[in-house]
Amino acid sequence: MKVVSTNIGEPQTISWRGKEVKTGIYKYPVIEPIFLDTEDVKGDHVMDRRVHGGVDKACYLYAAEHYPYWKGKYPDLDWSYGMFGENLTVLGLDEGIIKIGDVYQLGDAIVQVSQPRQPCYKLGVRFGTQTVLKQFIEAMMPGVYLRVLTSGEVKTDDVLMAEEIHKDGISIRDMYRLLYDQNSYLDLAKKALDNPFVTVNNKKSILNRYGSSISK
Numbered sequence: 001m002k003v004v005s006t007n008i009g010e011p012q013t014i015s016w017r018g019k020e021v022k023t024g025i026y027k028y029p030v031i032e033p034i035f036l037d038t039e040d041v042k043g044d045h046v047m048d049r050r051v052h053g054g055v056d057k058a059c060y061l062y063a064a065e066h067y068p069y070w071k072g073k074y075p076d077l078d079w080s081y082g083m084f085g086e087n088l089t090v091l092g093l094d095e096g097i098i099k100i101g102d103v104y105q106l107g108d109a110i111v112q113v114s115q116p117r118q119p120c121y122k123l124g125v126r127f128g129t130q131t132v133l134k135q136f137i138e139a140m141m142p143g144v145y146l147r148v149l150t151s152g153e154v155k156t157d158d159v160l161m162a163e164e165i166h167k168d169g170i171s172i173r174d175m176y177r178l179l180y181d182q183n184s185y186l187d188l189a190k191k192a193l194d195n196p197f198v199t200v201n202n203k204k205s206i207l208n209r210y211g212s213s214i215s216k
Helices: 066-072 121-128 131-139 171-180 187-193 200-216
Strands: 001-008 012-016 019-023 027-030 035-038 059-063 088-091 103-104 109-116 144-150 151-153 161-166
Touching: 001 035, 012 121, 019 121, 059 066, 066 088, 066 131, 109 151, 109 171, 121 131, 171 187, 171 200, 187 200
Parallel strands: 059 088
Antiparallel strands: 001 027, 001 088, 012 019, 035 151, 059 144, 103 109, 103 161, 109 144
């Protein structure tokens, strides 16, 4: 996996349901390295820390390979890396393979995979339609949030070097199935609840969905 773009967002004000709201989702490529800190990317702008930033969402990665799919659906948009609000656009990122809890050396930083991205209305604002939220979920290409275990700089062409891989862990795509798929994955849900690397919020979502059946 290799970084093909580092992206930073300046705060912008958007109109949402009659109110003015600030967002940092409008990210664009930058030439200089970015600095991954423990709760966010230095110089980036996280406007709503209830749902973005923090230890479990310090940095967001999206796969470069997913871009052609979305360009096909939205050919008239002004496309550039960072379109999904990702800090790092990565070549070779596969949500079906990468596992929650996996640890990588990334530039000068040490990072750990934490959870998939759950889209909010601001992604819809950037795409010009809230329809993209349903499409984003159905596509099962959510990208990856990271914990930053050791802060450091990351630049274009840096490679994610595996430090600790959990072959029997929960993949990012499997977690997305637990959160959104209408089919039942009871055994997988139990496995996720027992996994120490799955975030507290994701575990709450699993419990809310599966309820009493999880203890059977």
